[in-house]
Amino acid sequence: EVQLVESGGGLVKPGGSLRLSCAASGFTFSSYSMNWVRQAPGKGLEWVSSISGGTTYIYYADSLKGRFTISRDNAKNSLYLQMNSLRAEDTAVYYCVREAVAATCFEYWGQGTLVTVSS
């Protein structure tokens, strides 16, 4: 069974940093592209970043302007999101998401971790 478990969310002050983690299990982690998708309270879904299985391809939403960094450790079956210079508008539930191997879609989602940026 595919499982994605996020951790690392919490309350942080504007300008602060936070590192999210996602522990994956139930599949060959290194074979799949992984993503972070966020959802602000009461709002829609917003794609944040994507990283291919071998880290060759990395993409970010333009709105992040270099503040976020995605990474992965295939030996530890883990995905990460380093978030710096956090702003109030970064407040959201952050989902760890696995892409399908043969289709462009978000196949499996974690339960999400809430990041709140507030003074």
Added chain:
Amino acid sequence: QSVLTQAPSASGTPGQRVTISCSGSSSNIESNTVSWYQQIPGKAPKLLIYSNNQRPSGVPDRFSGSKSGTSASLAINGLQSEDEADYFCAAWDDSLNGRYVFGTGTKVIVL
């Protein structure tokens, strides 16, 4: 900053057919496949349709997807009370070095 446009809401009575549209452009829907997601309030989204019209195993066949040009649609046939949820479309966008884009979301209300 959603790039794909959806109507805010749609409604129907049990048993009816409801259709949700997703409007995009040549850089996303027209040139890439579309997927659809269902989100029950308080839960994580769930993949409903991929590659425009394919259903993952376990998704009821009353859900169907289609695409034409720069638009895509999700149809729910035989609407059921448990279908009340938010629905989002998504596609890869070839502009700006590549990115995924989501629709604005449609809340389906079962009357």
